[in-house]
Amino acid sequence: MEVSEALEAVQAEIKCPICAGNIRNPVTTHCGHNFCRFCLQQSWMNHEHSLPCPICHHKCQERNLIPNNLLGRIIHITKCFHSSGNEVKLKEEHMCKRHNQVLSLFCEENLQLLCPQCTQAPDHQDHDLRPVEEAASHYRQWLSEWSETLKKNVAEVKELEATQDIKAQEMNRLMYTRRQTLVSSFEHLDEVVKSVQLETLFRLEEKQRDILRELNIDITALNNYISTLKALIKEVTDKSVSSELNVLREARRIYHMYESLELPSFCSFRVRNEIYYFPPLYSTLNTIMQRFKKFPLHLEVLGCQVFKWGRHYWEVQVEDKSSWAVGVCTQRMSTCQKIRLKGGKYEAVRNDSVFLSLNEKPRRIGIYLDSLLGLISFYNLNDRSHIYSFHEKFNRPLKPYFCVGRDPSPLKICGLESSDE
Numbered sequence: 001m002e003v004s005e006a007l008e009a010v011q012a013e014i015k016c017p018i019c020a021g022n023i024r025n026p027v028t029t030h031c032g033h034n035f036c037r038f039c040l041q042q043s044w045m046n047h048e049h050s051l052p053c054p055i056c057h058h059k060c061q062e063r064n065l066i067p068n069n070l071l072g073r074i075i076h077i078t079k080c081f082h083s084s085g086n087e088v089k090l091k092e093e094h095m096c097k098r099h100n101q102v103l104s105l106f107c108e109e110n111l112q113l114l115c116p117q118c119t120q121a122p123d124h125q126d127h128d129l130r131p132v133e134e135a136a137s138h139y140r141q142w143l144s145e146w147s148e149t150l151k152k153n154v155a156e157v158k159e160l161e162a163t164q165d166i167k168a169q170e171m172n173r174l175m176y177t178r179r180q181t182l183v184s185s186f187e188h189l190d191e192v193v194k195s196v197q198l199e200t201l202f203r204l205e206e207k208q209r210d211i212l213r214e215l216n217i218d219i220t221a222l223n224n225y226i227s228t229l230k231a232l233i234k235e236v237t238d239k240s241v242s243s244e245l246n247v248l249r250e251a252r253r254i255y256h257m258y259e260s261l262e263l264p265s266f267c268s269f270r271v272r273n274e275i276y277y278f279p280p281l282y283s284t285l286n287t288i289m290q291r292f293k294k295f296p297l298h299l300e301v302l303g304c305q306v307f308k309w310g311r312h313y314w315e316v317q318v319e320d321k322s323s324w325a326v327g328v329c330t331q332r333m334s335t336c337q338k339i340r341l342k343g344g345k346y347e348a349v350r351n352d353s354v355f356l357s358l359n360e361k362p363r364r365i366g367i368y369l370d371s372l373l374g375l376i377s378f379y380n381l382n383d384r385s386h387i388y389s390f391h392e393k394f395n396r397p398l399k400p401y402f403c404v405g406r407d408p409s410p411l412k413i414c415g416l417e418s419s420d421e
Contacts, residue, residue: 014075017055018043019140022079026072027065031058034071041065042141046391106135149395156396160334221264232257302329303400303413312369314400315381315414319363323405325349326365328376328398337390338401339365339378348378348388356388364414369398 016023018039025037033055044051051060096103101115108128119129130138232254239250307328316326318341327338327349339348339356346356358380365387366379377389402411 010074010078014071014078018144020143021136021140022075023071026068026075028068028071029053029058029065030060031056034068037065037067039144042144104132105129106132108135149393152395156330156334160332163334218264225261225264228261232261300325300333300401300403302331302333303402305400306331307369307371307398309371311371314367316365316367316402317363317412317414318365319409321405321409321411322407324411325401325403325405326367326378326411327401328367328369329401330396331399333401335396336401337376337392338403339388340403341405346387348390350390350392354388358387359383359385362387367400371398 011022014023015021016036016039017033018035021036023034023036026034027037027040028034029040031053033053035054040054043054052058053060094103095101096115096118099115099117101117103113103115105114105116105119106112106129107114107119107124108130110124110127112124113132114124114129118124236254239247239254242250318324318326321341323341323343325338325340325342327336329336329338337350339346346358348354348356360380360383362380362382364381366381368377368379369375371394374391374393375389376392378387379385380387400413402413404411
């Protein structure tokens with residue numbers, strides 16, 4: 001391996017996984033990963049108890065970071081060794097091509113690197129200028145935050161994808177159940193019902209043949225239209241390379257041919273449910289069965305009001321319901337922050353469930369949302385105690401979320417107050 005390749009390999013190993021720059025003030029987590037001290041502390045700002053490693057998510061037990069002095073010396077030696085071979089190249093990259101001065105400033109307005117003489121130009125007067133090191137640190141932090149936001153968006157889209165997959169499976173199961181029910185119904189009827197079945201299927205097959213016949217006619221017409229277009233394209237191509245007089249003589253005819261072209265009309269169809277009639281006895285049994293159909297176990301609804309920013313507060317009366325859930329949710333219900341009563345236990349639910357211990361059974365819940373602070377809090381209005389709070393950046397509009405549970409008694413919304421300040 002050449003010296004330059006070895007240097008590149010070493011430099012790749014001493015990059016901070018968070019800011020993507022050379023590690024500064026290196027520290028090592030208990031799981032063995034290395035970071036800039038500042039970058040790791042910034043990534044733990046929103047974590048109070050659980051301190052996950054940004055790479056493997058290993059839970060660190062304390063904030064005391066282990067300095068890696070050996071890695072720091074290796075980084076320093078690598079910088080010195082590498083700079084000796086690339087001094088000329090770095091000098092060219094850091095010099096202003098116009099004034100041959102060091103690019104030491106960054107214009108926040110135009111997002112440009114400038115030398116001190118560039119700042120005297122009228123284009124940059126009264127602009128906010130920062131030293132290169134300060135601006136680079138700011139934008140590294142900005143890129144890191146956006147990286148986290150994009151990762152959350154990916155996670156939400158994956159949740160939505162999983163939800164759609166579950167819906168597809170549910171639809172297949174439902175369609176299979178309906179097919180089995182229909183077949184079973186026909187099998188348990190007498191010869192009259194069998195004849196109705198055969199007649200219904202025959203009508204369906206006839207309709208299918210008629211639709212396929214019309215579609216084949218449309219396909220043939222479209223193929224003929226494509227052939228006409230290709231012939232016209234060939235003729236236009238041939239005429240375009242002929243003499244001027246020939247082009248002008250044929251232009252009118254070709255234009256009329258083009259104007260006379262008309263896209264063939266094609267049929268549209270809609271498969272409707274076939275109508276069939278059962279004997280009176282079967283109709284009576286079917287009516288009785290309809291009365292014993294099972295209802296969904298849970299009913300989830302979203303409020304009509306959309307919260308994009310500001311502070312909002314509302315109350316929900318739950319009374320003595322055996323199961324319920326209240327909170328906020330995105331419009332597609334891909335992400336929810338809620339508390340619920342399920343199986344006699346109170347839980348706070350985001351991605352995972354956290355069991356809650358309450359001093360008094362809540363009959364009325366207060367919900368406070370602060371979009372700016374990324375805060376959603378729940379309160380027990382019976383004893384005016386705090387139940388639980390979620391801390392998260394809200395990147396999408398939210399709506400109030402309600403789940404009435406299994407028992408038929410309703411949830412009552414008692415009031416809604418909003419402030420856009």
